[in-house]
Amino acid sequence: MPKPTITDIAKALDITASTVSRALAGSPKVSQATRMLVERKAAEMGYERNVLASSLRRGVTDTVGMVVPRVNRQFFSNIISGAEAVLNPAGYNLIISQSHEHSEDERRAIQTLLRNQVSGILISHSIETKDAEAFKDMLASTGVTVIQFDRAFEGIGDLCVVNDNFECARSATRHLIESGYERIGYMGGDESSNVYVDRKAGYMAAMREAGLEVNDDYMFSNCITRDKGFYNAAKAVERGCGALYCAGDYAALGVIEYARDKGIKIPEDFGVVGTANENFTDVVYPSLSSVEQNSTEMGTAVAKAFLDIKSGKALNTDKIIIPTRLIVRDSSKRRKY
Amino acid sequence: MPKPTITDIAKALDITASTVSRALAGSPKVSQATRMLVERKAAEMGYERNVLASSLRRGVTDTVGMVVPRVNRQFFSNIISGAEAVLNPAGYNLIISQSHEHSEDERRAIQTLLRNQVSGILISHSIETKDAEAFKDMLASTGVTVIQFDRAFEGIGDLCVVNDNFECARSATRHLIESGYERIGYMGGDESSNVYVDRKAGYMAAMREAGLEVNDDYMFSNCITRDKGFYNAAKAVERGCGALYCAGDYAALGVIEYARDKGIKIPEDFGVVGTANENFTDVVYPSLSSVEQNSTEMGTAVAKAFLDIKSGKALNTDKIIIPTRLIVRDSSKRRKY
DNA sequence: TTGTAAGCGTTATCAA
DNA sequence: TTGATAACGCTTACAA
Numbered sequence: 001m002p003k004p005t006i007t008d009i010a011k012a013l014d015i016t017a018s019t020v021s022r023a024l025a026g027s028p029k030v031s032q033a034t035r036m037l038v039e040r041k042a043a044e045m046g047y048e049r050n051v052l053a054s055s056l057r058r059g060v061t062d063t064v065g066m067v068v069p070r071v072n073r074q075f076f077s078n079i080i081s082g083a084e085a086v087l088n089p090a091g092y093n094l095i096i097s098q099s100h101e102h103s104e105d106e107r108r109a110i111q112t113l114l115r116n117q118v119s120g121i122l123i124s125h126s127i128e129t130k131d132a133e134a135f136k137d138m139l140a141s142t143g144v145t146v147i148q149f150d151r152a153f154e155g156i157g158d159l160c161v162v163n164d165n166f167e168c169a170r171s172a173t174r175h176l177i178e179s180g181y182e183r184i185g186y187m188g189g190d191e192s193s194n195v196y197v198d199r200k201a202g203y204m205a206a207m208r209e210a211g212l213e214v215n216d217d218y219m220f221s222n223c224i225t226r227d228k229g230f231y232n233a234a235k236a237v238e239r240g241c242g243a244l245y246c247a248g249d250y251a252a253l254g255v256i257e258y259a260r261d262k263g264i265k266i267p268e269d270f271g272v273v274g275t276a277n278e279n280f281t282d283v284v285y286p287s288l289s290s291v292e293q294n295s296t297e298m299g300t301a302v303a304k305a306f307l308d309i310k311s312g313k314a315l316n317t318d319k320i321i322i323p324t325r326l327i328v329r330d331s332s333k334r335r336k337y
Numbered sequence: 338m339p340k341p342t343i344t345d346i347a348k349a350l351d352i353t354a355s356t357v358s359r360a361l362a363g364s365p366k367v368s369q370a371t372r373m374l375v376e377r378k379a380a381e382m383g384y385e386r387n388v389l390a391s392s393l394r395r396g397v398t399d400t401v402g403m404v405v406p407r408v409n410r411q412f413f414s415n416i417i418s419g420a421e422a423v424l425n426p427a428g429y430n431l432i433i434s435q436s437h438e439h440s441e442d443e444r445r446a447i448q449t450l451l452r453n454q455v456s457g458i459l460i461s462h463s464i465e466t467k468d469a470e471a472f473k474d475m476l477a478s479t480g481v482t483v484i485q486f487d488r489a490f491e492g493i494g495d496l497c498v499v500n501d502n503f504e505c506a507r508s509a510t511r512h513l514i515e516s517g518y519e520r521i522g523y524m525g526g527d528e529s530s531n532v533y534v535d536r537k538a539g540y541m542a543a544m545r546e547a548g549l550e551v552n553d554d555y556m557f558s559n560c561i562t563r564d565k566g567f568y569n570a571a572k573a574v575e576r577g578c579g580a581l582y583c584a585g586d587y588a589a590l591g592v593i594e595y596a597r598d599k600g601i602k603i604p605e606d607f608g609v610v611g612t613a614n615e616n617f618t619d620v621v622y623p624s625l626s627s628v629e630q631n632s633t634e635m636g637t638a639v640a641k642a643f644l645d646i647k648s649g650k651a652l653n654t655d656k657i658i659i660p661t662r663l664i665v666r667d668s669s670k671r672r673k674y
Numbered sequence: 675t676t677g678t679a680a681g682c683g684t685t686a687t688c689a690a
Numbered sequence: 691t692t693g694a695t696a697a698c699g700c701t702t703a704c705a706a
Binding site: 005006007017018021022025049050052053054055056057058 | 698699700701702
Binding site: 074143253 | 340448480
């Protein structure tokens with residue numbers, strides 16, 4: 001037999017569907033007796049509310065969509081996990097879509113979510129997405145709550161949640177300076193992203209504050225992969241660089257491997273600090289100092305912000321900053337002199 | 338203004354909603370002229386079909402639910418990624434739920450999916466779920482297609498997709514034997530799971546085939562974490578064990594770290610092979626030999642099987658086996674003698 | 675406290 | 691080829 005509906009329950013009890021609906025919804029305007037009866041019958045028949053019909057009728061859904069570049073990246077899967085932990089107990093469920101770092105996929109994902117009448121969209125933009133015009137257009141006149149996180153554009157959506165990328169880079173760089181390294185360089189990513197703009201600025205600030213000059217010979221952008229890190233480490237060393245703050249752990253890993261290849265001693269002769277605290281950082285040898293981004297916390301913050309907005313709670317900010325934390329491991333533990 | 342509906346489009350063009358619906362659905366029973374008109378108007382008004390209403394009316398959804406223990410584990414996030422890559426182009430979208438390794442969360446997740454009228458459930462059971470009775474009951478009389486993967490129970494669902502866990506362990510163990518290691522032990526997980534039952538059997542088979550005896554002193558179950566690996570490595574070494582096949586990479590990592598601590602040389606004095614090919618395996622020193630599970634491929638296989646079943650294609654099997662592949666790295670590269 | 679009736683947006687059937 | 695009408699399962703005024 002097919003799935004039972006409230007009408008089936010109503011018939012079985014010789015009452016109307018509205019009463020059943022009210023009883024199941026926990027409405028106070030229904031007698032204890034009938035409520036019991038309805039609940040028992042519903043359980044007996046294995047009834048489950050049809051969310052489609054309910055949402056259609058109510059005009060709202062309890063579904064939230066999240067768009068990330070890739071789910072199989074630790075940072076994002078932690079965010080998903082954190083968001084779920086907050087959203088599910090609150091009665092919402094999460095649809096995940098991937099942009100695979102492409103604007104077109106991102107656009108499609110958003111459209112699908114919109115068609116599914118999600119009540120909110122939580123998004124971290126693809127690297128290919130350079131501005132938010134298309135995004136803005138799509139969302140126009142839909143009442144969905146939009147929260148951007150990590151990679152965010154100004155002036156779009158209800159709120160954004162980001163790491164303190166400036167401070168992240170600043171503290172890491174300062175740590176290298178204080179550990180006695182000299183001629184400290186920077187490896188970063190594409191500067192169309194707020195993330196790398198801020199990290200670069202943080203690095204520069206730390207250098208400036210210490211009265212050190214920034215040398216373009218030691219600056220590498222578009223350098224966040226293991227290969228690029230390895231490749232550019234060679235250039236950096238050749239040019240006399242003594243330490244690198246890397247805005248990504250994979251590049252930092254490449255640096256360590258280059259050093260190992262060339263017999264350059266880390267941390268004695270060269271210092272490295274990465275970013276993201278990937279799960280290989282305390283496995284690589286020497287272990288890699290890195291900045292923890294608290295990604296799970298970012299996920300819970302995004303979800304909480306969504307719930308707050310939905311419940312009409314005024315948020316006294318349009319930007320939530322998730323703090324980062326420098327974790328010092330062996331790759332930057334030089335004895336000061 | 339609120340989101341436009343087909344009725345709005347119909348009014349604007351002075352035709353009926355049925356015609357608009359047909360035009361947008363690409364029905365052949367509508368003139369070229371009106372189709373053009375409708376399409377243009379729809380685009381102009383920024384119309385998006387309301388999936389809720391459509392699904393309710395049609396009685397089917399294009400939504401598939403997936404339940405995994407945790408999304409932030411490489412193995413599962415790869416599976417999600419692989420499944421999405423197949424499902425999305427086919428017009429389906431995926432709702433992800435996590436069980437956090439708890440039966441109760443798993444039950445809730447399934448219920449939510451059912452309420453959302455998913456047309457399929459793709460599930461890898463939580464470690465806490467020891468049998469499939471509850472699962473069976475919930476699914477009774479719902480017509481959803483069920484595909485289990487990785488952790489699966491017999492006789493449930495339409496199909497299951499698993500690794501060749503037996504062969505995985507057998508080939509890894511054989512490799513250790515052929516590399517000249519002696520007194521080879523095993524570190525595995527909870528044997529209420531088909532995964533670890535099969536891997537242990539594979540290990541035993543390889544030993545038997547080589548005429549070697551299995552020594553209980555070198556067998557460790559419930560040992561898949563870094564800490565447990567470290568802890569039990571001590572016991573193993575003390576008891577004269579010469580190599581370990583670990584059914585999980587984290588335990589293997591613990592073994593490597595114990596050896597490093599004690600000055601035991603890997604691969605010269607001790608051999609280790611892990612399982613899962615986690616992304617730290619080629620970063621740890623010495624690099625860890627491991628068995629690649631082809632998780633992304635498992636994801637695509639699960640999704641394809643779902644599509645095949647939906648399209649009525651008869652599957653000539655009730656179990657799809659995803660092959661594994663041993664990747665030999667330094668931790669087991671002993672010169673034979 | 676319960677019943678009646680209408681409607682959410684879409685699609686399928688039937689008739690024109 | 692298009693239109694009128696009903697229905698999917700649920701919720702909610704309003705009436706009783």
